[in-house]
Amino acid sequence: xAIDAVVYGAGPVGAAVALGLQQRGHRVCxxxxxxxxxxxxxxxxxxxxxxxxxxxxxxxxxxxxxxLQSTLIPMVSRRFSDGSTESYREPLLSINRNLLTIKLIxxxxxxxxxxEYGTGYAPGDVDVATGSVRLDDGLRCKPRVIVGCDGxxxxxxxxxxxxEAERSSRASEWGYYELSLPPEATADMSKDVFNNFHIxxxxxxxxxxxxxxxxxxxxxxxLTLFALMSDMEARYAAADGGxxxxxxxxGEAYEGGxxxxxxxxxxxxxxxxxxMLGGALLGGRHSSPPPPPRAxxxxxxxxxxxxxxxxxxxxxxxxxxAGATSLGxxxxxxxxxxxxxxxxxxxxxxxxxxxWAAVAPSSSYLATRRSAWSSSWDWLST
Amino acid sequence: xxxxxxxxxxxxxEGAHRGFLEHWARAGEKDDAFWRGLVRARNHLNAGAKALxxxxxxxxxxxxxxxxxxxxxxxxxxxxxxxxxxxxxDSAFESTHDWWSFCNVTLKVVEAVVEAQDETVRTIxxxxxxxxxxxxxxxxxxLREEEKQTVLAMGAAAMGPLVAQRAQLAKxxxxxxxxxxx
Numbered sequence: 293x294a295i296d297a298v299v300y301g302a303g304p305v306g307a308a309v310a311l312g313l314q315q316r317g318h319r320v321c322x323x324x325x326x327x328x329x330x331x332x333x334x335x336x337x338x339x340x341x342x343x344x345x346x347x348x349x350x351x352x353x354x355x356x357x358x359x360l361q362s363t364l365i366p367m368v369s370r371r372f373s374d375g376s377t378e379s380y381r382e383p384l385l386s387i388n389r390n391l392l393t394i395k396l397i398x399x400x401x402x403x404x405x406x407x408e409y410g411t412g413y414a415p416g417d418v419d420v421a422t423g424s425v426r427l428d429d430g431l432r433c434k435p436r437v438i439v440g441c442d443g444x445x446x447x448x449x450x451x452x453x454x455x456e457a458e459r460s461s462r463a464s465e466w467g468y469y470e471l472s473l474p475p476e477a478t479a480d481m482s483k484d485v486f487n488n489f490h491i492x493x494x495x496x497x498x499x500x501x502x503x504x505x506x507x508x509x510x511x512x513x514x515l516t517l518f519a520l521m522s523d524m525e526a527r528y529a530a531a532d533g534g535x536x537x538x539x540x541x542x543g544e545a546y547e548g549g550x551x552x553x554x555x556x557x558x559x560x561x562x563x564x565x566x567x568m569l570g571g572a573l574l575g576g577r578h579s580s581p582p583p584p585p586r587a588x589x590x591x592x593x594x595x596x597x598x599x600x601x602x603x604x605x606x607x608x609x610x611x612x613x614a615g616a617t618s619l620g621x622x623x624x625x626x627x628x629x630x631x632x633x634x635x636x637x638x639x640x641x642x643x644x645x646x647x648w649a650a651v652a653p654s655s656s657y658l659a660t661r662r663s664a665w666s667s668s669w670d671w672l673s674t
Numbered sequence: 675x676x677x678x679x680x681x682x683x684x685x686x687x688e689g690a691h692r693g694f695l696e697h698w699a700r701a702g703e704k705d706d707a708f709w710r711g712l713v714r715a716r717n718h719l720n721a722g723a724k725a726l727x728x729x730x731x732x733x734x735x736x737x738x739x740x741x742x743x744x745x746x747x748x749x750x751x752x753x754x755x756x757x758x759x760x761x762x763x764d765s766a767f768e769s770t771h772d773w774w775s776f777c778n779v780t781l782k783v784v785e786a787v788v789e790a791q792d793e794t795v796r797t798i799x800x801x802x803x804x805x806x807x808x809x810x811x812x813x814x815x816x817l818r819e820e821e822k823q824t825v826l827a828m829g830a831a832a833m834g835p836l837v838a839q840r841a842q843l844a845k846x847x848x849x850x851x852x853x854x855x856x
């Protein structure tokens with residue numbers, strides 16, 4: 293079968309690199325363990341990401357940035373819960389991870405990339421001796437490259453370096469969980485307040501824990517609570533009035549009435565914070581020093597560097613292989629409906645907030661960002 | 675904190691961009707040698723990923739730039755005001771966050787720049803604390819005018835080497851990537 297590249301994983305990086313390869317004349321197949329419904333229809337709860345120049349450069353490279361512009365929300369500074377701020381040099385750009393992924397998948401499909409859902413890497417899929425890959429139709433292809441974008445727990449890196457399987461499984465004791473400030477809770481915020489990277493530092497005995505909030509187009513703010521995972525389920529057991537205790541914790545630990553305003557508390561407690569476990573930070577805050585990064589994180593299939601069939605981990609898998617924390621690339625299934633209906637700037641309901649569509653560069657991000665942003669902040673008043 | 679929500683995705687995309695897709699612009703047949711070169715070039719970016727690990731251990735709780743004590747922040751502010759430029763690519767001193775987020779130099783190089791900057795700030799801080807006689811209050815964030823002059827004087831001596839280091843590392847990086855495809 294004529295496939296030049298097999299990409300494992302249909303997350304942001306997998307979809308982006310698939311699109312890039314297809315654009316460069318290669319025939320690409322993406323294999324994703326989740327079903328299509330799970331990926332593009334009901335993607336579940338999702339963390340928000342903050343894109344900056346590096347990420348936007350890639351999106352520009354593959355021609356995806358222009359279509360994403362209307363979905364990005366500029367965040368002009370860190371805003372702490374006491375009202376103080378620290379301005380960024382340029383705005384960071386808030387985007388829902390699921391939305392970013394869906395947009396990139398749609399672009400890749402339009403370019404001709406073949407997606408096979410419900411079928412991630414399985415033992416025997418890749419014949420290490422020949423570098424061939426079994427696809428959904430049962431036929432085998434011999435791609436020029438296998439790209440591992442299947443996350444920090446992904447299989448491709450382990451396929452390449454079987455002895456390193458434990459490295460990408462080292463989990464931190466810290467994790468994160470998603471809550472939300474619904475639009476009605478932010479309705480009184482001015483645009484100068486809303487369009488920021490929001491930070492709530494834990495008070496008193498909770499000083500090691502914190503919450504960050506990234507704005508969404510529907511006026512909500514996605515909250516990400518960072519805390520010791522091992523504590524959470526025991527502290528707020530569902531059978532022991534956990535939801536009330538969790539609200540009490542939010543009230544005690546953080547300013548701003550999050551105990552009254554945040555949503556998702558009951559869901560978190562009822563689920564035993566399982567989504568939090570799924571979103572474990574990897575690599576950071578080890579009780580013992582993390583192992584040094586590998587001198588080489590990739591290899592070639594087929595037992596010989598001359599056999600062709602290079603295999604390359606990218607995205608979170610690469611970061612984990614190199615000994616890095618991974619977050620935002622491997623959030624796992626987490627309950628936030630895809631915002632396809634609000635993907636267009638025209639659906640912004642809070643028109644007093646910054647409309648990205650009104651201020652974003654019209655063509656290339658890199659070509660215009662300096663002139664648009666670095667000289668002044670005047671556009672904030674638009 | 676932005677590093678967690680931003681650097682991971684930006685690093686991931688940069689790895690796919692500059693460690694992978696960018697090399698298609700190279701002339702020549704996309705034969706087996708090209709693919710092997712691609713793998714080697716991607717490996718060369720590993721230190722960029724390591725930077726993320728470093729950031730996580732420094733910044734997980736602080737949400738700052740790895741130098742979040744008042745005196746360190748004050749020293750950084752003086753240096754950035756003096757040596758920062760409108761175009762970050764020409765800048766001599768920027769916050770860690772800005773280097774990581776808004777600079778086009780690969781993260782592998784930026785990591786080394788950030789380390790060197792941190793060392794510069796630490797050295798200046800220690801000099802100021804010594805001049806203050808140590809003890810309680812020696813690490814206060816408010817800088818007197820003569821202390822600002824000390825920061826500027828010590829910083830001026832460090833900026834040249836910082837800029838030269840960045841240029842040299844970027845050059846070496848490009849040469850190494852070129853060699854991957856030789």
